Every structure is written in C-alpha cells, then in structure tokens.
Amino acid sequence: MQLQERINAFVKLGDFLGQFSNEVVTKNDNIEYNNLFFDGFKHQLKLAQEHNGWFTKETITFALKSWSDALTLDNLTKWMSPYDLNAVSPKQVAIIMAGNIPLVGFHDFLSVLMSGHNVLVKQSSNDKQLLPYLAKYLEHVAPDFKGRMSFTEDKIENFDAVIATGSNNTARYFEYYFKGKPSIIRNNRNSVAVLTGNETKGDLKALSEDIFRYYGLGCRNVSKLFVPKGYNFDTFFESVYHWHPIIEDTKYANNYDYNKAVYLMSEFDMLENGFLMIKEDQSYASPIATVFYEFYDDLDELKKKLKADEQQIQCVVSNGFIENEIAFGDTQKPQLWDYADSVDSVEFLLSI
Numbered sequence: 001m002q003l004q005e006r007i008n009a010f011v012k013l014g015d016f017l018g019q020f021s022n023e024v025v026t027k028n029d030n031i032e033y034n035n036l037f038f039d040g041f042k043h044q045l046k047l048a049q050e051h052n053g054w055f056t057k058e059t060i061t062f063a064l065k066s067w068s069d070a071l072t073l074d075n076l077t078k079w080m081s082p083y084d085l086n087a088v089s090p091k092q093v094a095i096i097m098a099g100n101i102p103l104v105g106f107h108d109f110l111s112v113l114m115s116g117h118n119v120l121v122k123q124s125s126n127d128k129q130l131l132p133y134l135a136k137y138l139e140h141v142a143p144d145f146k147g148r149m150s151f152t153e154d155k156i157e158n159f160d161a162v163i164a165t166g167s168n169n170t171a172r173y174f175e176y177y178f179k180g181k182p183s184i185i186r187n188n189r190n191s192v193a194v195l196t197g198n199e200t201k202g203d204l205k206a207l208s209e210d211i212f213r214y215y216g217l218g219c220r221n222v223s224k225l226f227v228p229k230g231y232n233f234d235t236f237f238e239s240v241y242h243w244h245p246i247i248e249d250t251k252y253a254n255n256y257d258y259n260k261a262v263y264l265m266s267e268f269d270m271l272e273n274g275f276l277m278i279k280e281d282q283s284y285a286s287p288i289a290t291v292f293y294e295f296y297d298d299l300d301e302l303k304k305k306l307k308a309d310e311q312q313i314q315c316v317v318s319n320g321f322i323e324n325e326i327a328f329g330d331t332q333k334p335q336l337w338d339y340a341d342s343v344d345s346v347e348f349l350l351s352i
Helices: 003-018 034-051 055-069 073-080 104-113 129-139 168-178 201-216 234-249 249-263 299-308 345-351
Strands: 092-096 118-122 147-150 161-165 183-186 190-194 222-228 277-282 290-296 314-318
Touching: 003 034, 003 104, 003 129, 003 277, 034 055, 034 129, 034 234, 034 345, 055 183, 055 201, 073 104, 092 104, 104 345, 161 168, 168 183, 168 234, 190 201, 201 222, 201 234, 201 290, 201 299, 201 345, 234 249, 290 299
Parallel strands: 092 118, 092 161, 118 147, 161 183, 190 222, 190 314, 222 290, 277 290
Antiparallel strands: none
16 A cells, blocks of 8 residues: 555544534535435434543534644655655564543554554543544545454554553553563653743633643643742733633542642642642642742742753643743644654654
8 A cells, every 4th residue: 555545544534523513514515425325423422422421522522623623634744754665574563552632542553654654443441432433434435444444442462562651650560571672662741841930821821722722631731930030920810711611621620629628628729710620739630720930039949940850741831941942822732743742753653
C-alpha cells in the first residue's frame, strides 16, 4: 500500500468526521460509504456519551472537529514529507491507549498506519466505542487496510514494538513489562502557563480554553499558573467567567464540591468563583475544577526551573517567554507534527 493511498484514505476519514464536528450533525451525500456508516457512527457517539460521563456531546464534537480539521491532504502531506518511508518493513505495533479524552490515542493509531506498519490496539475501557468503528470505515475506503488493524481487550501478544500511555505507576509497569521491545512509554504530564501581569483580557479569555476544554482532563490542559509576586487574580477571574456553565455538568460539579470541601476542612487558602478554585501549590497536577499557581521572582530563574522539570511538562503557554511556547488558547489545537512529550513517534516507527 503506497503512502499516497494511505493519505487519501485518512483524508476521506477526515471528510466523514466533518459531518459530526458541529453542534448540528449534517449528512453529506458526497461522502463515500455514508449510507453504510453515517447512522451507525451517530449511534456510537450516543454509546460513548452514555458510557463515559466526561464524554459529553460538546467534548466529543470538539475532538471530532479537531481531527476533521487535521486530516486534510495538505496537512498529511506536509507531515509525512520529511520522512523516508520507502524502506519500511511492516511490523506489528501495539498501542496501549489512555481514555481521558475522546480519541486520545488516535494520533498513535494514525502514525503507525501512515508509517506502513500494522497496528494492534488495546483501548481504555473509558474510550472504546469510536475508534473500532472508524477503523471499519477505513477498511471500506481503502481495502488494503484490511487485516492491518486489530483490537483486543486481552493481554497483548505477538507484537514487535509498543507505544503505551498511562499514569506514572502504570508507566513503571510498562517499562518493566516491555523492556525487551522497542517502545515509547508515556506517563503523566501537565501543562503550565506563565503570566507576567501584562496579559490582556483577550489573552486570559483564550487561556480559559486551555484550562477548561475537556474539563481539564488532558495532558495539554493548563493545570498550573506561574505568576509574578503580588499578582492580582481579579482580571483572570473576570476573563474566564464565560465558562461558568461548566458547573452545570454533574460530574464536574461533584468534583468541584468535593475538592472545595477538602480545601476548606484542611484550612487551605484558595480563591474561587463558583466554578473554579485556584490554590497556591508547587505541584503540577491539580485536581478537577482547580488550578494551582506559584509565584516567581525572576523569569530567568523560572526558565531554569521549567527546564529542570521538563519531564513533567507537556506544554508551556506564554507570550514571548520561552522557545517552543504555545500561544494562549492553542493547547488543544496541536498539529500532526506536534508530538506528545516531544518524542517523534514516526521517527521511532521508522527505526524498528
């Protein structure tokens, strides 16, 4: 199967997903095999929402739009152009996926297939409805994919390399269990924002997207702020207030109430506005409905700290502070060539 055939197949998948990427689902009669797959995918979306309370219609729609926007001919061609795929001997690559946000493992799935390998997927129980259905769609638009995509709920076996994502605890297990195989092992990471006090309300409003999208469950969500000594949070709270309907979601509200009670009983100092709490804390991983903050005295010293802690950090959101920073509001808009943990998964797949 040639690279261009693989690209064309995923472009068609992107077109298919585009029908579901707006609040109102709209069927496009020009989509290949739509009569066969359209209603079935609507049903899978319903099942995903029923199975996982964090997978609301809004979060799933956002994820589908992100992938529909990414899977274009220009994007896929640009992404693959630096790599030499001619000498690839197809291997069986296992992927152990997380389940924190909808289709969170799709980039690994895409990378394996675009590299010319076969994929064996072990999904999270929290996100198991959508990807197998999309794999069936791919088999129809590109029959050469048949037999190259498989899914299992059992122990993974008969594979040549593995990409596994989990918590810090499971990552240690993965490293031991897969020590004899080429692997990419990912653990917990969080994203941070560096504020100087010179941000506009527009900057901070954009930052709220980085904080609240997917309820803060993703590694690209900002869970911690670094702010200068004496920083006044009033403008920050004003700028993020448009997200206040999030408290109407039961699971989020339950986490907000629980964490607030813990903080109050522990007599921790924190600020809150009815749907978000901010608390001074040196940790990077904050609970749901909470963002940690830490004061800094010197930006150069902060750069050194973030460099020292880079294994804990996925994204740094700032404006003119650091190389490879992410603009306010853009953490949930990665390009295909923006790799998790800055590890080039395609380069890895070409090396096995």
